[in-house]
Amino acid sequence: MQKRILTIQDASCVGQCSLTVALPVLSACGVEASVLPSALLSTHTSGFTGFTVLDLSDEFPKIIEHWKKEGITFDGVYTGYILEKQMGYIDTICRELNRGPKIIDPVMADHGSFYYGFDEKFAAKMADLCRGADVILPNLTEAAFLLGEECRLSGYDREYIEGLCRRLKDTLDVGCVILTGVSFADDELGVCVFENGTFHYYFSEKIARNFHGTGDIYSSTFVGAYMRGKSAFDAAKIAVDYTVQAIKLTVDHADIHPYGVFFESAVPYLVELLNE
């Protein structure tokens, strides 16, 4: 039967990230997506100035109470961009309303720095939220920040990557680590999946340009494929292939479309990957 996941992240009205990515991608994967919007922003915070932000934390306890009264439960919970004061409520949801995996994308940083509004204190709280999760999906920067370490973005080897995954698994007691943004050669970029004591890698070509929102496309695709019954490694591979395809469709238009990628045009390819 079709699964229902609850995703908790912001609604950025314009910018192709967070909920405007998660909803269509989860639907394309054949997964029902319920939402708990963490904040309402006019745009995302990377590359735009003067954006508006409405913190929706005050709605959380009211919404949770109503769901409890209605007996609503979920087959999984997937969190993305959230605010610190929402973490207690998210714990409650995971304990009381979730019947499936707890999947955390610790959205807070990339390319060696925190996003606007996030800092080391938030990273320590995010580490607490990750504790006991079934799956976490940090990029290299977030992985280091979760552990309170300096991050290394290049010149590392397998030993560093595998040590990072082990430290995350052991300190945060998580089931599976999907580490994104891993690259051992100039022309490749991919993921390391650490599960049941084993490391699996999957790489694709590296496209020499950064696009916003690709982390959200990656995580939403992973969650959709995983909830469809794919193994963590198969879901991680599908998410790489789909994200790369979306980037390829955008790369020639990046100057006139600076804020996200054309993942919508690549949906037929995602459906093909899921059916393979």
Ligand code: PXL
């Ligand atoms: O893609 C991560 C993300 C999500 N939501 C908002 C953001 C960002 C990254 O900057 O600003 C509002």
